[in-house]
Amino acid sequence: MNTPLRAVPKFKMPLLVCARLVAMLSAILLMSPVLHARELKIGVGNFPPYFSEKGNTGLFTDLIYETFKLLPQYQLKSLVPMSNYRLVIELNEGRVDGSANIFADAKITGCRSDPIFRYSDVAITRKERTLKISEIKDLKGKSIVTYQGAHTFLGKPFQMVSSSEPNMYREVSHPADQARLLATGQYDVSVGDMYIFLNSLQTWADPRYTPEQFEIHRQFPDIYSHMAFREQSLCDDFNAALRTIKQNGRYEAVYSHYLKNLSRH
16 A cells, blocks of 8 residues: 655745845845945056056056955946046046046145055166266266156256256157167167166167167156045055055066066067
């Protein structure tokens, strides 16, 4: 005789327990910074190797990404390339949440981060000339090509040198011209940012000239610019993350990566 199968009773969750579970899950989702990250629009520069014309690569761009990796409550929705002049205007008029490469003397609506973007102005000569430059005053008597505004931007010692022999001093608007004029022997010294010079040399892509043919003389102090944000809370969060990547080595690793790549021929 077959024993009839008994129906397995269905488990019924009490309505109150079910409601509590739903509430708990909702609270967890609401607290997740990744699922509810605030989207940010950031203005960036447009000059290599610090920024690209598309806004998604570059040394300074990588520093921004590295910092925001530690801030999951924010999402970088877009990085918009523009001139340094527009960076300040777009920030002050509220069309971006933040702008990169803002210098200390810029008049902004909002707050500046701690110094993040480092420029390394140097004197560069051709090794075959074996020129000795231990101090800024050693530039005197040498023909110099540099960037626009360097006369006042690089301080009084350099200003004295550049003023002493104006016929041997030239400022150009395009960094590529500095690399070309120095490499072809038209000037003794190029003064400007080391990374920009190496990038110009690489972009020029003339096989006759390689980074190994040039000597770098470090006489100028590094110059820093900042991120700027509309809100103080963003500055505070960004500064905390920036301190972390400086402490854990990621900050210098970005600079080392670019210097290594730009020094190749």
